[in-house]
Amino acid sequence: MRIAVRPCFLPALLLCSISVASAQITPETRAKVDTAVAQVLAQTGVPSASVGIVMGGRVVMTAAYGDARLTPELKAAPAMKYPVGSISKQFTATAVLLLAEDGKLSLDDTVDKFFPELTRSNEVTIRELLSHTSGYEDYAPQDYTIPLWTKPVKPLDLIHQWAQKPLDFDPGTQWQYSNTNFVLAALIVEKAGGMPYWQFLETRVLSPLGLKDIINLDTDRNRVEPIGYMRNALGPLRPAQTEGPGWYFGDASLAMPVADLLAWDISIMDRKLLKPASYDAFETEVKLKNGKSTGYALGVEVREHEGHRMIEHSGEVGGYVAENAIYPDDKLAIAVLTNQEASSAASAIARAVAPLLLATPATPQAADTAKAAAEAQARAILTGLQAGKLDRSLFTDDCNFYFSQQAIGDFHSSLMPLGKITELSERAEKLRGGMTFRAFTIKFSSRSLSLTTYTMPDGKLEQFLVGP
Secondary structure (H helix, E strand, O other): OOOOOEEOOOOHHHOEEEEOOOOOOOHHHHHHHHHHHHHHHHHHOOOEEEEEEEEOOEEEEEEEEEEEEOOOOEEOOOOOOEEOHHHHHHHHHHHHHHHHHOOOOOOOOEHHHOOOOOOOOOOOEHHHHHOOOOOOOOOOOOOOOOHHHHOOOOHHHHHHHHOOOOOOOOOOOOOOOOHHHHHHHHHHHHHHHOOOHHHHHHHHHHHHHOOOOOEEHHHHHHHOOOOOEEOOOOOOOEEOOOOOOOOOOOOOOEEEOHHHHHHHHHHHHHOOOOOHHHHHHHHOOOOOOOOOOOOEOOOOEEEEEOOEEEEEEEEEEOOEEEEEEEEHHHOEEEEEEEOEOOOOHHHHHHHHHHHHHOOOOOOOOOOOOOOHHHHHHHHHHHHHHHOOOOOHHHEOHHHHHHOOHHHHHHHHHHHHHHOOOOEEEEEEEEEEOOEEEEEEEEEOOOOEEEEEEEEOOOOOEEEEEEEO
């Protein structure tokens, strides 16, 4: 299909190109989408976003906003490939389901059929890997690049390091997100499929669906056009540190244009590749052994949003964050790709666009109960950073690595002018990677910021990131 590209009239920050594939989205709705994206990018300072929409089971719009590269300046374009991070997991889950259809494995096979040397592999099932109920510890919960990830790794070595540890919990008794699960799942695809993971993915998943522009980050990282960025607190945007080959394997290994992600979404809506029973398994929430809900199926989150069935997942690798939301019964999908790590822009854009397209408006998510001790610690650390001071005894080696003198300087110079913190409240808390993740809202007299932390069992902080 020939795509007509034309300029869109938005503030200079958001000069963009848009391609419209049908008349299903009205000019008024499209203008509201442009405005919503403009507001989020202005509020967060994220350099660019590639946004795509499916309505009625067809791609109705792809748009690129802002700068794919700051210096020398390169405007974002819809055809550019962005890493999609953990959205890759649903592709790996699909590969496993194809092998189940082939009779090469079963979702209820235990891991010891393929890797008997791993911890309690005779108890952990493949279904538990794909639903994050295995108990294997997450090797990559942080939202910044730690030193370990900068060195190339063999996926099998990664699994032997992380999946030979004691489990975080008995299999099937808790839900805890773990990238380790999907590296192991991809290695199982290789063993059961009799070929390298990427070859199986290309042969059995990508080619049959006509997805020709998806690339493997472990081998083709240089084909990603947008530069990934990061910032320390409200400091300047800086090129992000990228991970070495091997760390993406099976769990975050893909990059693609937004149109290819939308084509993938349509294949899920139309059930093009798998048998109906396989799609049923893919989209059905896995419950814990005690019957408790997890909100997660096989590589995707599943829930109702304002009365609409929703299949959703976000993704992040160094320098990039993505969001993908499918409303299969409405034949609607929203995909957002951005080029700044640890940013909420992608999900914020998807949340802002959804009520413009759905029949019912979205409602704000209720805040969780504040935790006084965590809030007090966060306030004290932030106050110190405003003065250019940091008590390194509170942090792990990884987090102390993140807080270089440059990072401390950026925190100091960007946060000091905001003055005294007027309010700091914890809005979310959950377990991940054997740590406690917390998200806070920080209010100053002139603006509000976000803080995310990871706390180790011994109380030390593995992450302390501030942003818009």
